[in-house]
Amino acid sequence: AQTVTQSQPEMSVQEAETVTLSCTYDTSESDYYLFWYKQPPSRQMILVIRQEAYKQQNATENRFSVNFQKAAKSFSLKISDSQLGDAAMYFCAYRTIGTNAGKSTFGDGTTLTVKP
């Protein structure tokens, strides 16, 4: 079974600065997806960024980018130019692909505080 570990329960960053959230995972599969989700106080799960394991290039979405190290099974999220609206809980997730319904495994989350 896959596991996802987020070792930082809480992180804080000054507005306009950069912060990196860590995520490691364990799997025996060679192809899969990785995701970062944001959960604000409304508790709606919002997809931030995704990465296909077969792609070597790191995904980027505006101020959000990832550092995907497949051999190390590491998938960190970098938030540049942090904004107050970035404050939320962030979850790293692993998803299987293929015919087994794309089940996801989530980490326990990192609560990000943005200081003005």
Add this chain to the structure above:
Amino acid sequence: SQTIHQWPATLVQPVGSPLSLECTVEGTSNPNLYWYRQAAGRGLQLLFYSVGIGQISSEVPQNLSASRPQDRQFILSSKKLLLSDSGFYLCAWSVLPLSGASSYNEQFFGPGTRLTVL
């Protein structure tokens, strides 16, 4: 466009009472459907998933059950709630891509139901 609905948004139930949470999806056909539970301060735990009407797979042994009576309807139930069933329940859907296993299939989440068992 596709939308996903969950109700109720909030529920307070006594221990031993029954439970029925409903999730419906609009704007897509034959979706995969999922029930997750989120304990306070924790990540999401997959409870059930379904790839079609009447097809339910359980991920963890528990006091809950799921049913899919229609293509776009997913129901989470319990005959007798336990204190440990309290949490935030999220329904999600995705569609397997037609072009093969390597294509992306995003999972979309509903607004959730906050269940408190007293």
